[in-house]
Amino acid sequence: MKKFATVTLVLLMAIMCIAFAACDKTPEDTTPTxxxxxxxxxxxxxxxxxxxxxxxxxxxxxxxxxxxxxxxxxxxxxxxxxxxxxxxxxxxxxxxxxxxxxxxxxxxVHDFKVGNHIEPTCDKEGYDEFVCYCGKTEKRNSVAALGHDFAFDSSSDDFMSFYPCKREGCTSFGRRPSERNYNDKFVVTFDEARQAKIDALYQEITDTLAEVDRYDAAAHAFVKDSALYAENKAFEEKYNAFYDELVYLVEQYQYSYVFYCVDDNEKNTELYETISEYRTDLITKFYSLYRKIYDTKFREYFFSEEDGWTADDIKEALDTSDSYGGDAYAELNKRISEIEVEFRNIANPGGDKAVLELYEEFVNLKNQIAVIAGYDNYIDYAYKNVYSRDYTPEDVAKTRQFLKEYVKPVYLSVLNDYRNSPKDSLNGDAKSLYYSLSGASFFSSKTVGDYVADYFRTMNSKTAGKTEIDFYKHANELMKNGNYYTGNYQGAFSYWIGAQNTSILYFGPGSYSGAFTFVHEFGHYYNTIYNHGASMSYDLEETHSQGNEMLFLSYLRTALPESVATDIFQSLYANQMFDAYAIVMLAACVDEFEYCVYTGTDPDGNPATYTANDYDALFEKLMSEYGIATSLNPSYWRYVAIESPCYYISYSMSMLPCLELYMVSETEGHEAAMNKYFKLFTFTDDEANVKVDSVGDTVVEIGYSDTLVYAGLTSPFDESLYQRLKEFYTK
The missing domain is CATH 2.60.40.4270 (Listeria-Bacteroides repeat domain)
Structure with missing residues (x-):
């Protein structure tokens, strides 16, 4: 019994434990979650x-x-x-x-019911929204957008400043609308009737030259007020009329190109292509006349000292006529133009082998043109005749060595700064300000407009030249007159229009109308304002524009809000300096590449023959020597060698003194750099630097390097410039 009792007790205790445990458990919750x-x-x-x-x-x-x-x-x-x-x-x-x-x-069948009523705003129409039960909506009773009501100061002549919109809830700003004072002047009037008139005038001139006697020194010596003198004057009236038509056509070409860039619709495209082709043909005809006139009895009368002709002028005119006006030149140039069109139709020059074959033919044709003009190769010819440089490819060879020795380490340092720029860590207002200054449009962004305007206010002097310099005043006049256009073509440029005594400017989308681009093009524009379109070297004209960018960059260092200035400026500085040094090295590399190809030599000066399959390897080899092979596009030459043959060295030569300008601004102050920069415009006030030709045009007599030295800057052929750039930009 004791055993039974024990077992029973154990079982009872187990049951009790189960019972107690059951008392602690809540009933199962059947409510869904x-x-x-x-x-x-x-x-x-x-x-x-x-x-x-x-x-x-x-x-x-x-x-x-x-x-x-x-x-x-x-x-x-x-x-x-x-x-x-x-x-x-x-x-x-x-x-x-x-x-x-x-x-x-x-x-x-739609069954529309009245939905929402949308009130019009400044830039959006108002309407009643009707909705069908199927989900389709329909706008009815539309009301036009109200348009902005900007708070312009009617008593002011300010076209640079932005004003807020007065309508409640609108946060937009805008400038006073331009008066567009050149809209009735910048007009394409060329048509078939005008072309027929020009053709008839040229035919009349050539018929006259074919009919008159060939030149005889004894019979046709210059005698003032003789019958032949009077006959030549009558002929010159026809010639001058034809020349005026050529000037007119060049002006028409400029307008048509601007309007094509604004909107490349079918009408604008056809007009531009028609005028462009006819202009090329007419220039060839014009140059051909010099030789034809020289061979007739008009020789000593047309090319007379009385009209300002010198022996050098006559030789240059005849050389030009034989080169540009001959049938051989015309045929070569026709095929070159065809190649240029074929190139522009290639969607991806960097990856299309057709570029290689086109370029091989292009080089051959260009060298043939050079031979006709008496040169061994096209690069020698282009330096002198196309770009009017006062230095040779052999002179540039010295600068290439300076670039490889001194500037190569600077580029690598700048590249490192660019890659480690703080721009990606910017946020909030700092990020917004950075992206505005690096890419927003000057024409629509109040931020960009305000910074550029404030910079221009610092760019003035009453003593730098014979005429007061005032960037803000002339920028305001530009905005007031409206001799600028914006469009979809990616680029920015300016043309001097002699007939209107002003320039026409074009700005493309995005950064092509941004702060630095506007400042760049204004450098070109102001030169035409101060010097009234006087012909200058491409290098000097690029120094006007790129120098303005560098001074603007230096200005921003102290103009940015103190709380965010450091990171924003470092980001902008990294961008601008990378662009500057990249173009210095890349442009020199392109020039050396072209020198090798056109002269048939390797980088060491030994004879070499190049075919289409050799170009890429040659360019990549040269890129390695400049230290840019791993950071810049190895196909870059493909994009520029046909479009701008032998031009790119001007970007390098002009940027070097601009980098010096920035250095001066940072070490000696903004005013010191500004005064040197202004002398690049006002050097023409010194009679020792210019002359006035027989028709009243200003002709620059001083070379590019001498102009830089005159302004207090350093020649790009001076080794000390490269040493100082290396010291400043790598410290």
Whole structure:
């Protein structure tokens, strides 16, 4: 019995433990924690189920697709009148299924009901919105946008400043609208009738030259007021009329190109191409006349000292006539123009082998033109005759060595700064300001407009030249007169229009109308304002523009808000300096590449023959010597060698003194750099630097390097410049 009792006690204790444990356990909770929403699209696809936690919102799914049907909405039943349409997101109160309902598109009739009324704003129209139960909406009773009502100061002549819109809720700013005072002057009037008139005039001149006697020194010696003197004057009237038509056509070409860049529609494209082709033909005809006149009895009268002709002038005219005016030149140039068109039609020059074959033919044709003009190769010819440089490719060879020795380490240092720029860590207002200054349009961004305007206010002097210099005044006149255009073509440029005594400017989208681009083009523009379109070297003209950019960059160091100035300026500085040193090295590399190709030599000066398959390897080899092979595009030459043959060295030669200008601004102060920069315009006030020709045009007599030295800067052929740049930009 004792044993039984023990077992019974153990069992009893176990039961009691179970009982006590059961007392601690709460009854099972049968309340759900989520609901299931089943979605039936009724379009042949499987249903799907979504779990929604209690109290949370279920968002209606996107409109499903059912070919040939119109979606009517989501309902609580698959069809019939008893179902309720679900209009918006909802909080489920139980498990349920929602059904998509459909109606055949062929039988559906819209039943529009009044929906929302949208009030017009400054830049958006107002309207009544009508909605059909199928989801289609329709705008009715449209009201035009109100347009901005900017708070312009009517008593001021300020066209640079931005003014706020006065309408409630509008945050836009705008400038006073330009008066567009040149719209009735910048007009393309060339047509078939004008072309016929020009052709007839040229034909009359050539007929006269064919009919008159050939030159005889004894019979046709110059005698003032003789019958032949009078006959020549009558001929010159026809010649001058033809020359005026050529000037007119060049002006028409400039207008047509600007309008083509603004909008390359069919009309503008056709007009530009027509004028461009005819202009090329007419220039050839014009140059051909010098030799034809020289061979007639008019020789000593047309090319007379009385009209300002010197022996050198006559030789240059005849050389030009034999080169540009001959049939051989015309045929070569015709094929070159065709190659240029073929190149522009290549979508991806960097990856298309057709560029290589085109360039091989292009080089051969260009060298033939040089030979006709008496040169061994095209690069020697282009330096002298196309770009009027006062230095030779052999002179540039010295600068290449300076670049490789001194500037190569500077480029690598600048590249490192660019890659580690703080721009990616900018946020908030600092980020917004940085991206405005690095890419927003001067024409629409108040931020950009204000910084450029404030910079221009610092760029003035009453003593730098014979005429007061005032950048802000002339920028304001530019905005007032409206001799600028914006468009979709990616680029920016300016043309001097002699007939209107002003320039026409073009700015493309994005950064092509940004702060630095506007400042760049204004450098070109101001030179034409101060010097009235006087012909200058490409290098000097690029120094005007790039120098202005460098001074603007230096100005920003102290003009930016103190709280964010350091990171923003470092980012802008890294961008600008990388661009500057990249173009210095890349342009020199392109020039050395072209020198090798046109002269048939390798980089060491040994004879070499190049075919289409050799060009890429040659350029990559040269890039390595400049330290740019791993950071810049190895196909870059393909984009520029046909479009701008032998030009790119000007970017390098002009940027070097601009980098010196920035250095002066940082070490000697903004005013010191500004005064040196202004002398690049005012050097023409010194009679020792210029002369006035027989027709009253100013001709620059001083070379590019001498102009830089005159302004207090350093020649790009002076080794000390490169040493100082290395010391400053790598410290």
């Amino acid at each position: 989520e609901y299931k929403v089943t979605i039936d699209s009724q379009n042949g696809l499987k249903t799907r189920t979504v779990s929604v936690k209690i109290g949370e919102t279920f968002d209606l799914p996107n409109q499903p697709y059912n070919q040939g049907m119109i979606f009517l909405g989501w309902y609580t039943t698959p069809s019939g009148q008893e179902g309720k349409k679900i209009e918006t997101s909802f909080v489920p109160e139980s498990d349920l299924t929602i059904y998509a309902r459909w109606e055949s598109a062929s039988t559906h």
